[in-house]
Amino acid sequence: MEVWFTEDQTNDLRIGCRVREVLFSDVSPFQKVAVLDTVEFGRMLTLDNVIQTNLKDEFVYHEMITHVGLNTHPNPKKVLVIGGGDGGAVREIVKHQGIERVVHVEIDQMVIDVAKKFFPELSCGFADPRVEIVVDDGIKHVKDNKGVYDMIIVDSTDPVGPAVGLFSEEFYRSVFEALTGDGLFVAQTESPFFNSELIKQITATVNGIFPVTRLYWAVVPTYPGGYWTFTMGSKMYDPKTVVLDEAKIAALNTKWYSSEIHRTAFMLQPFVKELLPR
């Protein structure tokens, strides 16, 4: 018998993965949650039938949504992660010795439970004493905490369903206020091949709120088209020109991120540059 998982990446584009076993499938108050054992990518988490992460390529996304900002800010101590209940971002953050507190706000308890049970490789950071897990709405948490965080990471699903509010101007304004005076945030912001209007809109919005707005990129094979972007809004530090601590970065033991890749990630192709605010 052949079992395949198929995701509609767009209306007109699909990815299919051969499945050894469906390890978990349930419906939370927010979404359908499933864990698949795939032949090509190993264990895979899907939410509402969209691939979130998998053991083969997760390192790219999790290293790039965390270390770029953490090495731009000279001394990040308090970090907030919104979404990303799989734990991959938290695992990377706690590699940084200067971090004093990581608040991880995930709206869906089921995702956290599934991560603990099926993805110990990702959720291992949850055990770090500096990490506090809060099951709550990230939008509310950001509104209720002003001037608290050195860095905020928006590790959201796509801008449909529960994550829509995480792509709004109102939310980015709340993020600005939740940051300390020299804080910065990073959000995942989709593909320039398939979501170019969204990237235009987000970078323009962030540019209207933050003194420094930067788009950067990496390749996540299981996301549509592979080419994936992140947007940083920063009150003070510029990730393009920051002097990197090479020894500290080498000690992170990463597979995608490096000081070279930090710099490279901000070099955008002409067709991507066209999406940015003038």
Added chain:
Amino acid sequence: MEVWFTEDQTNDLRIGCRVREVLFSDVSPFQKVAVLDTVEFGRMLTLDNVIQTNLKDEFVYHEMITHVGLNTHPNPKKVLVIGGGDGGAVREIVKHQGIERVVHVEIDQMVIDVAKKFFPELSCGFADPRVEIVVDDGIKHVKDNKGVYDMIIVDSTDPVGPAVGLFSEEFYRSVFEALTGDGLFVAQTESPFFNSELIKQITATVNGIFPVTRLYWAVVPTYPGGYWTFTMGSKMYDPKTVVLDEAKIAALNTKWYSSEIHRTAFMLQPFVKELLPR
């Protein structure tokens, strides 16, 4: 009615594209040739059911397999293209005014005919008076022409079927001999996520033949995983350290390639660096 084209990118990974119309489908002496009008990517060429190119993302591959080498060699005059019957590589090469002659050796007449009829956006370079199209075996052509070319581009299909010989040590030795004293070649060399052993093997082989061996990368959304590599073997010039002619590059009117992207393409992630010869 819904019509979908599905490619098995690996045994365990598939891509599916919604099809408006099948414009052409036939069998040549070498392979199955098809042209599809897809909703997501526009017109698409497939060979033996594998996506070769499409109007939406072709610019990435064609710009990167040509301009990196053409801007590394200070004065390329004679260029050989093996494979790539769609014409996209030739279109980019003839943008360079110093080019005197482009010999395009494609084994399959049907691919050339299909490119002329269905892909004028790619095959437009065929009309340039400097271009000579030769329907022949690229391996044979390289053996028969020694010391002739400043640059050789190996625009092959995957290393199965008719293209197997284009990934062999014997072929790379013939390429070395077909080049002028300061010549260089570029070949497409697959994905580090899915073909890491092949990349190891090719870079080691080329490194045993050429004084300079360099792996570089780009993102082609319709190729497995998006992250795609190219390998350059060069007798003299190093693409990593060459001083680029910024004005000349800006005039190429490219969407992916730029002088910044030329330099960043050689910055490899730690997991890719591990594949290179020590």
